[in-house]
Amino acid sequence: MVAAAWLVGGCGPKPPPPKPPEPAPVAEPEAPAEPEAPPAPPPKVPEDAFSIGSFNVDWAFDNLADKRPKSAQEHTSPDQEAWEWKRDRIVEVLVAEKLDIVVLSELGGERELGDIVLGVGSKDGPDYQYAWVKGEDSFSGKQTAILSRFPISNERRTDAYAPIHVAAEVELPTGDVITVIGMQLKEGTNKAAVSKRLEMAKSLKRRAVAEQKKHPVIIVGTLGDPTLPFDEGYDESAAGMLAGKSTKKESDDCQDSAEERLAQDVGVLSRDPLDRIFVCGLDMRGAETSGRELIVRGEEDPDDTPWPSVALEEGPKRDVSDQLVVWAEVALPKKPEPEPAEGEGGEAAADEGEGG
Secondary structure, eight states: HHHHHHHHHHHOOOOOOOOOOOOOOOOOOOOOOOOOOOOOOOOSSOOOOOEEEEEEEEEEEEEESSOGGGGGGGGOOOSSSHHHHHHHHHHHHHHHHOEEEEEEOOOOOOHHHHHHHHHHHHHTTTOOOOOOOOOOOOTTOOOOEEEEEOEEEEEEEOOOSSSEEEEEEETTTTSSSEEEEEEEEOOSSSHHHHHHHHHHHHHHHHHHHHHHSSSEEEEEEEEEOOOOSSTTGGGSSSSHHTTTSSSSSSSSOOOOOGGGGGGGGGGGSOOOOOOOEEEESSOEEEEEEOHHHHHHHSOOOOOOOGGGGGGGGGOSSSSSOOOOOEEEEEEOOOOOOOOTTTTTTHHHHHEEEEEE
């Protein structure tokens, strides 16, 4: 019976096989850590100052069908590709420099200026406003303009005899207003050029002195005069005139950026300090040149050769400009200390005086 029962049980349904163990959950791979943002570059100047500079952009003339003066034609962009190269290189310099205020010299006009300003904004550079008034130099067609991160207003030509200049008011973060004059004077070393430059400097200085009765004045741009403050004849030079050294009055004296050794080697080839900054009524703490690593693109740059003569397909080694950027740190105006209210020190001081 037992054997029969065993046989009967052995013929019944078999239990299901045991389920295989469930695989252990696979850990999700950790997401790669977000790369740390590079540290923000240090401010160009301390909070109690602003930066102002001059950049001669060396015939920044686009290729559009304006009638250019004869002297400008070989310096004009031959096509859109060449202009975009020139514009983008200028934009690179301005984005890297991050100046609060900058005067551009040797522009073709407002069209080129607007193109450059839009390029700076698209590359996360300063959000510049600008002041521009068409110049009156029919021989070259060159223009100058003032760019500012701060509010800018009242763009105008003054009555100074200086065919390439523009003036505007700039409101500083303190609420103080300054007058900035962007200029390009006559270049050259021959007697006629020097005489013309002196005439322009004298006229511009006269206007700046009048403007300084209302606001501090900063004159910025291409001076065309290499005379240094320590050179013989400086007081009678165009630079000395704008610095107020040609008069005995101290009230019209201005600081010349070329007083600083670091601001003297402006020219790429000649190293002459043809671009200057004259600060009148404010404190210029220091000045220097910069931008060489972006402006100087090759080991050799043919002297006096127009930049469009180097074709793009040859790998443009032409320097972006024949001048470096020169810039200065200028202290913001200090607010006057409030006078003590009556009873907050005045009476105590009076009492001490009586006791003495």
